[in-house]
Amino acid sequence: MTFRYIGSKSRLIGQITAHMGRPEQGAFFVDAFCGTGVVAEAAADLGWNVRINDSLHSAVIAAGARLISSNQAPFKKLGGYARAIAKLNAAKPKQGFMWREYSPASMDACGLERRYFTEENAARIDAMRALIRAWAESGTIHEVEERLLIADLLGALNRVANIAGTFGCFLSKWTSQSQDKIAMRCRELKATGVCVETTVGDVFDVPNAAQDLVYLDPPYTKRQYASYYHILETVALGDEPVVEGVAGLRPWRDLASDFCYKSRALKTLLRLVSGLKAQKVLLSYSNEGHICMQDMKTEISKIGKSTMHALGTIGRYRPNKIASRSASDVNEFLVVVERPVAQPLWAQPTTVKATKPILVESYYV
């Protein structure tokens, strides 16, 4: 995604890549909470195979699009990528779901004027999304091309959304960019393809092996991504959920993240890290997060050798101007966890019987 995303590491990418090292043959960089995919892209640029995962489809589509190469998306049946984008920009506006729920036309449907998009832009989003679906269903584009176009549409709609950074709510007054006509753009595709695996799901289900490098960037505040980015998710999925409230939220509670609850965050993180098979794990966190950095360090050191690196500041998420003035910057940290090299069973001490099953499993990978 080319836009602001809570917790995006785009400003810290140089410092994070400094800890990635060189990939071993067949090893994957596993970006298990990929968000925008900026970190996975940097790993791919270093030669890693990458596996990206997020609980949101929209995040995985946007992150995956950063890794697509031009030969993977030739748009042969449409005369090329630029032609496909031009056709989408010229699509006749359609009064569909986005228009009905997220533009002032929502007044008729629910008695509320939701000002996420002007009526014209919302109807254009409906038309673009419908055309992408029609092309996919008729075989005019294949799956990689479809995902690329959806990601481009997410970027375009974000540029004209009448919001203050997230889709948690719309602004009451129209911003000047929200008045612009929505326009999709071609992005620069990668010159060569990289090996990419994508999954959408809970972080606990992401495959990883001993030689992989797992990168964990969990949410660290109570802000639930599934509700803050609900419109992106709806466009990514192309569905028409029953939405509710002033903000028109799609049902999101089944995607609520344990990392967003102060009472569960540390326990969940420790369960996650100790269950990983990878010998090296990079973990991003902030000193403004639910987990106190010192407590984290103490507990993570019990799992493996850990070092903590201060990475400096990223812009704080600021819901309004007053919060913006009073906010100090967030300090970001990278914790590097390294676990001992796996020992074959015959080399382990006899006390291995006392080892929990999850650790025994890690010796075999």
Ligand SMILES: C[S@@+](CC[C@H](N)C(=O)[O-])C[C@H]1O[C@@H](n2cnc3c(N)ncnc32)[C@H](O)[C@@H]1O
């Ligand atoms: C801090 S953001 C990641 C930012 C990303 N590293 C970047 O630079 O753009 C956290 C991400 O974790 C995802 N997430 C939250 N809980 C999750 C879970 N249990 N499993 C998988 N992904 C989760 C959110 O949807 C969000 O995209």
